[in-house]
Amino acid sequence: MEYAIHVTNLCKAYQDFALDNVSFAVPKGCIMGFIGENGAGKSTMIKAMLNLVHRDAGKVEILGMDLDSHEKEIKERIGVVFDECCFHDNLTPADISKILGNIYQNWDGKLYQTYLVRFGLGEKKKIKEFSRGMKMKLGIAAALAHNPDVLILDEATSGLDPIVREEILDIFLDFIQDENHAVLISSHITSDLDKIADYLTFIHHGRVVFSTGRDELMDSMGVVKCGTEDLAGIGKDQVIRYRKNQFGCEVLIRDKRIFAAGHPGAVIDPVTTESIMLFYSRGEEL
Numbered sequence: 001m002e003y004a005i006h007v008t009n010l011c012k013a014y015q016d017f018a019l020d021n022v023s024f025a026v027p028k029g030c031i032m033g034f035i036g037e038n039g040a041g042k043s044t045m046i047k048a049m050l051n052l053v054h055r056d057a058g059k060v061e062i063l064g065m066d067l068d069s070h071e072k073e074i075k076e077r078i079g080v081v082f083d084e085c086c087f088h089d090n091l092t093p094a095d096i097s098k099i100l101g102n103i104y105q106n107w108d109g110k111l112y113q114t115y116l117v118r119f120g121l122g123e124k125k126k127i128k129e130f131s132r133g134m135k136m137k138l139g140i141a142a143a144l145a146h147n148p149d150v151l152i153l154d155e156a157t158s159g160l161d162p163i164v165r166e167e168i169l170d171i172f173l174d175f176i177q178d179e180n181h182a183v184l185i186s187s188h189i190t191s192d193l194d195k196i197a198d199y200l201t202f203i204h205h206g207r208v209v210f211s212t213g214r215d216e217l218m219d220s221m222g223v224v225k226c227g228t229e230d231l232a233g234i235g236k237d238q239v240i241r242y243r244k245n246q247f248g249c250e251v252l253i254r255d256k257r258i259f260a261a262g263h264p265g266a267v268i269d270p271v272t273t274e275s276i277m278l279f280y281s282r283g284e285e286l
């Protein structure tokens, strides 16, 4: 399998937080959703894999190139959007086109204008007059307009209304129709990831809990409701996490086929990205 992004054993320590040997890979033609609660380390991970913060250890390869030896080539071929607008308030979208046109060899002014029109962004309006959502859309238009092969987005859809978000998600889905393209997107809007992500990487307290195909997760895991006294009967190897509530508990099951074979007639509910996150973050191990 060819990877668009391949991160191996990345470590980064701050005084009160550390990314601990984070590894994951995004295959070409795929969208990877990066999930985890506030402070889990998603932004630090994204900054470290772009050399925006210093890495203590680990290897980052993007489009088959090592970040340390090919940073300039890599940056030419990736589009990055953060949750905060990185353009100066006094600039207009037209100014940004001039600036980025001088930076990126592949800058496509016409494509940029197409996105501005599509997103309803006036070319001459100053960024300080933009709403948060408009700034996010501008960042996405700018990231796409130099024809990148890889998009890296950190909470880039968080300020957008559901209609624009759906439009942006469609753009990402179109983008990966080219099998050489890939998207890494961190988001708290897990329903968006349920719509577009092929893979999910879940990071918790700076460590990767899982990094795997979304379908694989949805096909294997399930949720079972039972009494607390029934937990032991399910078997430790099948219980990933459980959460107590006023009626008993909910259990995240590792493999619903194995569980169903051992518990004929049991009701097994499907999982969502959000429910998996909640079990891992708030649930208990047996």
Ligand SMILES: Nc1ncnc2c1ncn2[C@@H]1O[C@H](COP(=O)(O)OP(=O)(O)OP(=O)(O)O)[C@@H](O)[C@H]1O
Pocket: 014, 015, 016, 017, 036, 037, 038, 039, 040, 041, 042, 043, 044, 045
């Ligand atoms: N420059 C810094 N110096 C010290 N600690 C930092 C710095 N940047 C981030 N951290 C710490 O690293 C941890 C992870 O932060 P990070 O922003 O990567 O999390 P996140 O998963 O992106 O969170 P959120 O979903 O809230 O954006 C936090 O404890 C944060 O305080």
